[in-house]
Each structure stands twice: as structure tokens, then as C-alpha cells.
Amino acid sequence: MADAHEPGAARGRRVVWWIAARYLLGGRSRLLTGTARSALGSTGLGVAAMVVSMALMSGYTNSVENRLLQSGPLVVTPLGEAAGDLASADDTAGRLRRLPGVERVGVTLAGQGALASRGNPAGVDVWFRGVLPGASSFGAGEEELERSAEGLDAVVLGRQLLRTLGVADGDLLRLTAIVGSPSGQPRFAYRTLRVTGAFETGFSEYDRSYAVLHRDTVAALGAVGVVLEVATSQGADPSLVHRSIEELVGADALVTDWRRGNRDIFAALRLQKWGLFLVLGLIVLVSTFNIAAALVVMVRERGRDTAVLGALGLGPRRLRRVFLVCGLSLGAAGTGLGLLLGSLVSAIITRYELVRFDPGVAEIYFISSVPFDVRALDLLAVAGFSLLVVGLACWWPARLASSLEPARALHWE
Known part of the structure; x- marks a missing residue:
């Protein structure tokens, strides 16, 4: 039990996180569990695809720049x-x-x-x-x-x-x-x-x-x-x-140097890199619908619990935060899984040189194999984009939960 002298805002935050954890880990509904796993997996795969594509473009650009500087x-x-x-x-x-x-x-x-x-x-x-x-x-x-x-x-x-x-x-x-x-x-x-x-x-x-x-x-x-x-x-x-x-x-x-002499090539590569970021970001965007669906299922199945919490004095703002924390936790877990998976795949491809060009193609692309360079800034960009779209997707289900009237919800339950 929280200390009576603990500030009310801090106790409120702890209550919100405690309820969100119970909702996520309760495991009473197969439908909710299946929807949550689908959301987790789709977000992870989308983020992993973004990480691998960014590593590909960063590695290729860096390799070409180094070769231009060293050999030219x-x-x-x-x-x-x-x-x-x-x-x-x-x-x-x-x-x-x-x-x-x-x-x-x-x-x-x-x-x-x-x-x-x-x-x-x-x-x-x-x-x-x-x-x-x-x-x-x-x-x-x-x-x-x-x-x-x-x-x-x-x-x-x-x-x-x-x-x-x-x-x-x-x-x-x-x-x-x-x-x-x-x-x-x-x-x-x-x-x-x-x-x-x-x-x-x-x-x-x-x-x-x-x-x-x-x-x-x-x-x-x-x-x-x-x-x-x-x-x-x-x-x-x-x-x-x-x-x-x-x-x-x-x-x-x-x-x-040859790098400056070919700056148009590198400008095109940077444009292509961020173009891929946006295109593959659509995969993450689609995966957020699974997270939103999981929250909608949670709102419907936890309607009685939500009504009781409202009747006990948990205000609409904190109820909304409970479901936002649930959605963002799913999104953060999927994002972390995707970052780890994407980094691992990139490391394996680089270690074993799985992406190699034939000699004729290598003449065009300047290098015989492509290293996948995972950069911290790229990971931060991918993680930030993923959490942003997840937060936006969670807003409507969380608002729906906070707008439930306790008396009406208990009556229909």
C-alpha cells in the first residue's frame, strides 16, 4: 500500500501503471491475447524492415565514400x-x-x-x-x-x-x-x-x-x-x-576530391535512404491498426473493470492514461523487438557477406559486397517514428475508454 505521505500525483502515476500492467498481463481473453501478439509481431517486423533498409543504405553510402577517398x-x-x-x-x-x-x-x-x-x-x-x-x-x-x-x-x-x-x-x-x-x-x-x-x-x-x-x-x-x-x-x-x-x-x-566531385550521387543516395524510410514506415503504420484493435478489444472486455474504477474515483484522464500506457507498452515492446531483430539480421548479412555483386554489376555499384551499417541515429529515428504513430493510433481507443459512464457500463454488464 502506498505511503500516506506520498504525493498524490506520484501515487496516481503508480496506480495507472499498476492497472495497465494488470490489464496487459491478466491473460483472461484468448481474443485479446491473440490480438496483442499480432500487434507485437507486426510492429516488430515493420521496425526490423526499416532498420535493415537504413543499414543497407548507410553501409553502401559509407563504403562508396571511403573507396572514393582512398583510391581517388x-x-x-x-x-x-x-x-x-x-x-x-x-x-x-x-x-x-x-x-x-x-x-x-x-x-x-x-x-x-x-x-x-x-x-x-x-x-x-x-x-x-x-x-x-x-x-x-x-x-x-x-x-x-x-x-x-x-x-x-x-x-x-x-x-x-x-x-x-x-x-x-x-x-x-x-x-x-x-x-x-x-x-x-x-x-x-x-x-x-x-x-x-x-x-x-x-x-x-x-x-x-x-x-x-x-x-x-x-x-x-x-x-x-x-x-x-x-x-x-x-x-x-x-x-x-x-x-x-x-x-x-x-x-x-x-x-x-572524388567524393565532392560525385556529390550528386550521394545526394541521390540520401534521398533514396529517407524515401525507403517513409515507404517502409507504412508497414509500421499499418501494424498500429493491430495495436488499436487490441486496445478496442481491451476496452470492450474490461468495460466492467473500467466502470468500477470510475465509480471508485479514477477520473477520465487517468483512465485514458491507463489505455495509452497499454498501447504504448505494446508498441514499445514491438519496437524494441524490431530494433534487436533488424540489428541482428544486419550483423549476420555483413559478417557472412550475404549481399554480393557479380563482377559486372560491381563495376556499376562500385563495390563487390554491401556492408549493413547500423547507426545509432538511424535507430533513434526508427524508434521515434514507430512510437509516434503508435501513440497516435492509441489515442482514440483510450479516449473511448475514458468516455464510458460508470453507471451505464455497469448496467449493461
């Missing part, structure tokens, strides 16, 4: 008077090589144009890079970039671009490059090139649209852009190297 170079683009100045870029590269965490710096000439072959005369739009042998992230060596005996310049293509053009080593290509002019108007420059090799970065966007030439070949075409590609050392933090470069070059250059 930091790109430094000179601005202002230094833009397009090869001598200034070489001087900047020398200073960048002295920074901690920097393994290699390549000064690259960058341009855009089209490549046409005998099998694809219409041509394919490409981005081309002019590099020194061994200084590019695309891995073109000295032999591959060497001019042929007949005086033709060499070109190394991305693996998918090679297939699109339908060419092999030794075949000829026609390059149409867009370059600048002293008047500021763009003009076209043409070169016949010989295919000497192919590279593969693992990123479909680059393997299907990039071509690598010798830097002297690109310089001879005319005015093109100058960029510096900075490769980080093994084990170095790319973010720290990024900040060091920004401090060194200041406002004279723009520093970007």
Missing part, C-alpha cells in the same frame, strides 16, 4: 592567373610533395572532346587527361604513352570506353578536342591516336568516359585546363591531407 586522388585546380600555367603548376606540385601524407603529385592537362573509331564513327564524348608516365591515378606507364614508330600519339582508354568504341590495342582513333584560343573563343583541334592500353579504376563513370594521353600531346593541342592530382600515402587520412593542401594553396586554387 585529391584534385587541385589553379585559379586566377595561375589557371592554365604549366610552369606555375609544376612549382605548386613541388611544394605539395613536401606535405605529410602525400605520396605522389601529378601535373595533368585536362580537356574535353570526342573519340571516333572505325566501328563507331559517330564518336563518343570523353574527358581526356594529359599526364607524364607513371604520374597519373589512371596508371598509364611510359611504354603505353610512348609515340609509335610512325609518329602517332598514344592513348590509353578506360576499359568500358574501349568496349564502347569497339577497339583493341593497335587500333586507330580520331580525337576531336575542344580547346581555347587567344580570342577566348573555343576551337577544335584534331589528332589521330593509336590505342596502346586500357585502365580500370573500378568506377563505371570514369572507366566509360576517360582517356589518357601524354602531357606533351595534350599541350600541343592548344590551351586546356591544368589540374594537379595528389595521391595520399597508405594509411594517411585523406581529410587531413585535404585540409593541409587548402592551407598551402589558399585562395589560389580549388581543392576537391
Whole structure:
């Protein structure tokens, strides 16, 4: 029995929780027990589906970001008077090589144009890079970039671009490059090139649209852009190297990485993640009807008990709280079960790499297997959403219980 000196509000809360526990654990009705179990199971499965889907999108996004940072170079683009100045870029590269965490710096000439072959005369739009042998992230060596005996310049293509053009080593290509002019108007420059090799970065966007030439070949075409590609050392933090470069070059250059260069992809992934959250949230929303149904059954079967409690002085507000506590307890139990189940399934899938891609598909999605990354913030979002919709679903049955008149309820019982 509660202490007589205990504040009335605290005693009232304890009474509400005690009655709710008796209603939930009384077990007198098979119908109520079955409905409650159905509500518990459906809520748990809906929440588990949300957790797994959020873990999938978080894991995939994080894996792609890490791979972009680790395998892709930091790109430094000179601005202002230094833009397009090869001598200034070489001087900047020398200073960048002295920074901690920097393994290699390549000064690259960058341009855009089209490549046409005998099998694809219409041509394919490409981005081309002019590099020194061994200084590019695309891995073109000295032999591959060497001019042929007949005086033709060499070109190394991305693996998918090679297939699109339908060419092999030794075949000829026609390059149409867009370059600048002293008047500021763009003009076209043409070169016949010989295919000497192919590279593969693992990123479909680059393997299907990039071509690598010798830097002297690109310089001879005319005015093109100058960029510096900075490769980080093994084990170095790319973010720290990024900040060091920004401090060194200041406002004279723009520093970007492959993650920022592909920000549209990550924006789409974030949108897809929260779109899945809302779509799978409909499963939880539907499951709340089971909780509401369980409360309606409880209100009908506990009508006599509720009437007696009302006659003994338990007000409508506390009666409403009793049934809200019952509904939210069911919802919280189902939510907790779903969070545990979803986290367990995600851990098993990650541990045994159950979601794997074939090599061809892996080229498109950037990774061979998807880790499921369960994040605390995602769990809080799922739990908050679940409890919110459960609370809203419980409001009407609880209000129905609090509106029962004790005399009328006892009369019909």
C-alpha cells in the first residue's frame, strides 16, 4: 500500500501503471491475447524492415565514400592567373610533395572532346587527361604513352570506353578536342591516336568516359585546363591531407576530391535512404491498426473493470492514461523487438557477406559486397517514428475508454 505521505500525483502515476500492467498481463481473453501478439509481431517486423533498409543504405553510402577517398586522388585546380600555367603548376606540385601524407603529385592537362573509331564513327564524348608516365591515378606507364614508330600519339582508354568504341590495342582513333584560343573563343583541334592500353579504376563513370594521353600531346593541342592530382600515402587520412593542401594553396586554387566531385550521387543516395524510410514506415503504420484493435478489444472486455474504477474515483484522464500506457507498452515492446531483430539480421548479412555483386554489376555499384551499417541515429529515428504513430493510433481507443459512464457500463454488464 502506498505511503500516506506520498504525493498524490506520484501515487496516481503508480496506480495507472499498476492497472495497465494488470490489464496487459491478466491473460483472461484468448481474443485479446491473440490480438496483442499480432500487434507485437507486426510492429516488430515493420521496425526490423526499416532498420535493415537504413543499414543497407548507410553501409553502401559509407563504403562508396571511403573507396572514393582512398583510391581517388585529391584534385587541385589553379585559379586566377595561375589557371592554365604549366610552369606555375609544376612549382605548386613541388611544394605539395613536401606535405605529410602525400605520396605522389601529378601535373595533368585536362580537356574535353570526342573519340571516333572505325566501328563507331559517330564518336563518343570523353574527358581526356594529359599526364607524364607513371604520374597519373589512371596508371598509364611510359611504354603505353610512348609515340609509335610512325609518329602517332598514344592513348590509353578506360576499359568500358574501349568496349564502347569497339577497339583493341593497335587500333586507330580520331580525337576531336575542344580547346581555347587567344580570342577566348573555343576551337577544335584534331589528332589521330593509336590505342596502346586500357585502365580500370573500378568506377563505371570514369572507366566509360576517360582517356589518357601524354602531357606533351595534350599541350600541343592548344590551351586546356591544368589540374594537379595528389595521391595520399597508405594509411594517411585523406581529410587531413585535404585540409593541409587548402592551407598551402589558399585562395589560389580549388581543392576537391572524388567524393565532392560525385556529390550528386550521394545526394541521390540520401534521398533514396529517407524515401525507403517513409515507404517502409507504412508497414509500421499499418501494424498500429493491430495495436488499436487490441486496445478496442481491451476496452470492450474490461468495460466492467473500467466502470468500477470510475465509480471508485479514477477520473477520465487517468483512465485514458491507463489505455495509452497499454498501447504504448505494446508498441514499445514491438519496437524494441524490431530494433534487436533488424540489428541482428544486419550483423549476420555483413559478417557472412550475404549481399554480393557479380563482377559486372560491381563495376556499376562500385563495390563487390554491401556492408549493413547500423547507426545509432538511424535507430533513434526508427524508434521515434514507430512510437509516434503508435501513440497516435492509441489515442482514440483510450479516449473511448475514458468516455464510458460508470453507471451505464455497469448496467449493461
